[in-house]
Amino acid sequence: MVRSNRTVSVTEFLFSGFPQFEDGSLLLFIPLFIIYIFIVTGNLIVFFAVRMDTHLHNPMYNFISIFSFLEIWYTTATIPKMLSNLISEKKTISMIGCLLQMYFFHSLGNSEGILLTTMAIDRYIAICNPLRYPIIMTPRLCAQLSAGSCVFGFLVLLPEIAWISTLPFCGPNQIHQLFCDFEPVLSLACTDTSMILVEDVIHAVAIIFSVLVIGISYIRIIIVILRIPSGEGRRKAFSTCAAHLGVFLMFYSSVSLMYLRFSAPFPPVLDTTIALMFAVLAPFFNPIIYSLRNKDMKIAIKKLLYSQKMLNTSAS
Template identity: 45%
Template sequence: MSSAEMNRSNTRVTTDERKEMQGENLTIGGFFFLEGFSRYPKLEIVLFVFSLGMYLITLLGNSTLILITILDPHLQTPMYLFLGNLSFMDICYTSASIPTLLVNLLSSQKTIVFSGCAVQMYLSLSMGSTECVLLAVMAYDRYVAICNPLRYPIIMNRQVCVQLATVSWMTGCLTALLETSCALQIPLCGNLINHFTCEILAVLKLACTSSLLMDMTMLVVSVLLLPIPMLLICISYVFILSTILRISSAEGRSKAFSTCGAHLTVVILYYGAALSMYLKPSSSSSQEVDKIISLLYGVLTPMLNPIIYSLRNKEVKDAVKKLLGQISLHQTHENL
């Protein structure tokens, strides 16, 4: 055997050993490559501008909603308590993945350390899961407000609202902890994630072997957080619609529709995107489409939530105008 052949043989052995070690020890101080949209380098600048703009609007819109629900006494109601929680979740959800995406879109080294990937996966799962439950809680709130208006202050008192919000957060955070801990224990053969974020389904495609525990965990959590909340939302809106149709005056029906129209729009956007991502068969040919859907799901929906509630709700618009007026007045006094 010539020296060149021996070198090629040693190189193959070294590469094979590295791959084997990578599959066994990737989770100990390792890192991942995020492929993202690197196949389309000319598109990356466009995506950077698009994502940055959407992210800034998301931060501004949701921060404004949180601020007015805290400062405006007229918005100290259950609906706006839940809306403030929803806005905080949207800020956390986008902040878990979009800053990394923005850095990687401008960088040739699209990497993320293992600990950062784990945190990103957990935050995305926990915020998304919490939002699923919270949207069902908000549907119940609208059901009580429209179907039992006289008992609404008693049923949806402050203590009950805080408890419902707490249950939403605990459910989302605990299920995300379960999924993330199971996913991180699976040996991975490779470190190239065909996604722009550490999305759990994309990471699990690197698994060396299938895991029955992981599959069962994903199935149980998916049923708990998608079909069950959706069923509760649908039942709530069946009763809401039935009650609204029995209202004699057109003005009363219009007012009743306006109180739940924004929430229903957000539900359709959120669950429509979530179902298209997680309940459709995955294939390599659809991976690029999955990334585009995931980007829209992660940026567009959180950005639209405050806009939808602002456009559909006179109280929110009045509170925003009042806040802007106070800021303008404060700046005028400072200039004087």
């Protein structure tokens, strides 16, 4: 902090971290580090498996590969700093670092949410209107939707972050969370904090809208699948949607617990658990869901790993 004659201007924030694990930080560091490596490795495998297998060059798998790529950076925005705080006595982050962490974490999360909504619409068209699917979901439109999800996800938060950067912070400076987030940071501002409620409403509207779109899409999809006379046909149709539905439930259940409580205080242990579920556990299960629930993806991953093994053998 930089002191002046009248006020104290906050230049860095202090994380409360994992208060319930203060005596066993290293024990928590090791599994969190392993989970992070698994998330990065697993999503890289999914990404390259889709990109290198021509049989998977269609809109559904393109969206999955983009989602996996975003997941890598989504977790990188928070987990490395969590790991650093577990082994450091000084659990701080600069003001600029905090703003950047909030921006990238939420921009990537917004992009993923938009992409999941796009994937639900894609599956709706593929199953409910299969004859027109190749005409509607062209490679050009697929690329535009993927790029649009990312661009909109990053642009929509710029005004919000710019506004937060102008707020006065004069102490205290302890963030009671594992990473920089809107509500914990705004609660430290030395000004009217009623805008926190506005932030909660904005997040809630965006979440509810996405959930409604995805929910309506899958209700229609399930109705169409149940009308398929063949049991094999029903299983095949549902298997194409099961992975996406699983990721959707994992993603939005954690998001809802985090942001649909409207600033209601939770016990510290529960708050930490929800934050871990939101930022760590949901991304951890995504590559598992996509690789285990999809036969084509499993084949593509085996081919990728086999080709890599052959390259290593020939190189040695």
